[in-house]
Amino acid sequence: LSEFLPHDEL
């Protein structure tokens, strides 16, 4: 799995 940008919202 590649680096995933943080998405802190739902």
Add this chain to the structure above:
Amino acid sequence: MNIFRLCGDMSHLAAIIILLLKMWKTRSVAGISGKSQILFATVFTARYLDLFTSFISIYNTCMKVFFIGTVYFTIYLIYMKFKATYDSNHDSFRVEFLIVPVGGLAFLVNHEFAPLEIIWTFSIYLESVAILPQLFMISKTGEAETITSHYLFALGSYRALYLCNWIYRYYAEGFFDLIAVVAGVVQTILYCDFFYLYITKVMKGKKISLPA
């Protein structure tokens, strides 16, 4: 977390609970678009793949698990348990006209050309239009039960409150996610016509019924 974000999430949660209660209490899924629910299941599944890759908070994880669990339960109620009450004739929106362009757009316009990021972007774009089969169904039948109207109002308010959250976060934290904001604006605009009907009719105790 800020007040807009919290209210948005609670509104989203309320929408899901209202829909489940409507179906469970009336033992019927009449007036509910199974296609919209399948699109929402696709949205949640695609977006919350990060449950496996990153931990943000207990709150975040619980909400994601709840959203995924309830949307699949909703689909089970529509297509299996209360199938006899499902109005498939009026749920005739062609979802491929949404999925294909949205998939293409996610490939072309994203923050990073990486598999999970493209899937996340796809979920954001798809969510913005996922309610269209439901709105199409209401326009076809010309009416919506009051409880269904409450569901739609809560669901539409959720993204509108997120817009406030993003404005707040831009000024307070310098946070700005163009993809989420543009999709959120589109999503909220799609509800405007419904919001108008809700305020002018449902809030005055009338049911939504459109002229034939």
